[in-house]
Amino acid sequence: MNAIAFTDVTKSYGSVLAVDGLTLEVPAGSTVALLGPNGAGKSTSINMLLGLLRPTSGDIRVFGETPAEAVRHGSIGAMLQEGTLIPELTVAETVEFIRRLYPDPLPLEEILRLADLTDLAKRRADKLSGGQTQRVRFALAVAGAPKLLLLDEPTAAMDVESRRSFWDNMRAYAAQGRTILFATHYLEEADENSDRVVVVARGRVVADGTAAEIKASVAGQSVSFRLGDQSVSGLDGLPGITGVELQGGRVTLRTADADATLDALYRKTTLDVRDLQIHGADLEDAFLALTQEA
Numbered sequence: 001m002n003a004i005a006f007t008d009v010t011k012s013y014g015s016v017l018a019v020d021g022l023t024l025e026v027p028a029g030s031t032v033a034l035l036g037p038n039g040a041g042k043s044t045s046i047n048m049l050l051g052l053l054r055p056t057s058g059d060i061r062v063f064g065e066t067p068a069e070a071v072r073h074g075s076i077g078a079m080l081q082e083g084t085l086i087p088e089l090t091v092a093e094t095v096e097f098i099r100r101l102y103p104d105p106l107p108l109e110e111i112l113r114l115a116d117l118t119d120l121a122k123r124r125a126d127k128l129s130g131g132q133t134q135r136v137r138f139a140l141a142v143a144g145a146p147k148l149l150l151l152d153e154p155t156a157a158m159d160v161e162s163r164r165s166f167w168d169n170m171r172a173y174a175a176q177g178r179t180i181l182f183a184t185h186y187l188e189e190a191d192e193n194s195d196r197v198v199v200v201a202r203g204r205v206v207a208d209g210t211a212a213e214i215k216a217s218v219a220g221q222s223v224s225f226r227l228g229d230q231s232v233s234g235l236d237g238l239p240g241i242t243g244v245e246l247q248g249g250r251v252t253l254r255t256a257d258a259d260a261t262l263d264a265l266y267r268k269t270t271l272d273v274r275d276l277q278i279h280g281a282d283l284e285d286a287f288l289a290l291t292q293e294a
């Protein structure tokens with residue numbers, strides 16, 4: 001069963017095409033990162049899944065239902081980029097207020113534990129730090145025990161320590177067979193916390209797979225070295241080369257075949273190559289290559 005199915009979905013805001021022919025299926029039980037630069041269409045896609053925005057064309061299903069039906073049945077929980085709390089209520093009162101709106105919510109104690117809020121249960125909402133407020137917003141998103149949890153850049157206001165515990169909590173929730181879709185521009189978060197990364201740019205999917213597959217899809221490696229005051233001309237003719245950069249006396253050759261490039265570099269040129277380093281492509285290289293091509 002698919003938790004999410006977008007079929008050829010577009011969304012325009014006037015002349016801005018925010019989502020451009022998005023087709024995406026997410027099987028129930030998986031954790032998917034929607035990774036993309038600013039303006040890629042991530043929030044628009046999440047807001048359409050929640051029924052807050054209507055697609056201009058195409059179809060969206062959540063567990064086979066329309067988004068509005070899925071929301072009505074309590075199937076979706078969401079943590080969006082904005083959302084304020086009621087200042088006078090304590091954390092426990094806030095969570096209790098929201099959980100009562102759902103047909104089959106989690107027990108209050110479990111929600112507080114899942115969001116690391118047990119010790120803050122009696123604290124008023126207006127006395128919370130930014131990171132603590134985010135934890136309450138996570139608690140509200142899981143309160144109804146939703147089968148699908150949508151998180152739109154959930155760690156944007158968090159420090160390193162809060163981020164780590166946030167993702168631990170998210171994984172604990174996912175481990176109970178739930179489906180999670182989260183939007184992020186942090187490559188590391190996508191890599192570490194999802195089973196699948198969908199890279200979007202300008203409203204389209206430009207790559208889809210595990211983080212390892214996405215890294216492998218981008219031309220392999222780079223070879224870099226220092227080159228005194230010699231010229232770099234001709235290096236782009238070496239075998240395997242996909243790009244040549246020169247920065248601060250250091251040359252970086254991007255290559256699809258580092259062995260062939262190195263062999264030719266030593267045998268076919270008379271360059272005085274020093275301090276040679278070889279790097280594998282990382283997710284950041286892949287992300288930049290994919291989103292710039294789009």
Ligand SMILES: Nc1ncnc2c1ncn2[C@@H]1O[C@H](COP(=O)(O)OP(=O)(O)OP(=O)(O)O)[C@@H](O)[C@H]1O
Pocket residue numbers: 013016017018036037038039040041042043044045185
């Ligand atoms: N209400 C709106 N009216 C007009 N244009 C909009 C509106 N909301 C979003 N857009 C535009 O649609 C495109 C996609 O925006 P969206 O917020 O979905 O991207 P995003 O991937 O979530 O970006 P970010 O990472 O910055 O949150 C952008 O070009 C944005 O400027």
